[in-house]
Structure formats: C-alpha cells, structure tokens
Amino acid sequence: MNLTFIYNVSGGTILLFALIYFVLWVYCLVDIIRSDFRDPNMKLIWIVVLLLGQGVGPLIYLILGRGTKRSANA
Structure with missing residues (x-):
C-alpha cells in the first residue's frame, strides 16, 4: 500500500484540520446539551x-440529529 501522500501534507494542514474538527465537536456537544429532544434518552445516545x-x-449528529429534536412549537 502506497501512502506517500501522507508525507506531502504539512504539519500546519494537519493542525488546521484538527482545529476544525475540535471546534465542530465542541459545537455539537454544546448543541446536544442545550437541545430538547422528543425522547429523553436521545440526549445520552x-x-x-x-x-x-x-x-x-459530529457529522452523523449534524445530519441525523435534527430529526430527533423537539420542535419549538411543541
């Protein structure tokens, strides 16, 4: 298996992706904690x-998590 493309990625690029992932992860965690879900167990899940x-x-939550939240009208 040839993984030479990994050696061409600079440390700054990897650090940038790690920072973006961390910010996205924290955003999702805060959103989960502050949200109201239809099923009380969904927050823990x-x-x-x-x-x-x-x-x-975080990507799974952003794609599928919206459907499990309680609507603002309820």
Whole structure:
C-alpha cells in the first residue's frame, strides 16, 4: 500500500484540520446539551455517538440529529 501522500501534507494542514474538527465537536456537544429532544434518552445516545464516533460522530449528529429534536412549537 502506497501512502506517500501522507508525507506531502504539512504539519500546519494537519493542525488546521484538527482545529476544525475540535471546534465542530465542541459545537455539537454544546448543541446536544442545550437541545430538547422528543425522547429523553436521545440526549445520552447522541453524546455516546459523539464520544465513540471518533471522526464521523459530529457529522452523523449534524445530519441525523435534527430529526430527533423537539420542535419549538411543541
């Protein structure tokens, strides 16, 4: 397996991606904590997904999490 493209990525680029991921992760965590969900257990489930989902946890929450929130009209 040839992974020479990894050697061409500078440390600054990796640091930038890590910073963006961290900001996205914190945003999702704060949004989960502050949100009201239809099912009371969904808050805990989303936190577990965020913690154990490693790289894709925040993306899964941003894509699927909106449908599990309680609407503002309820």
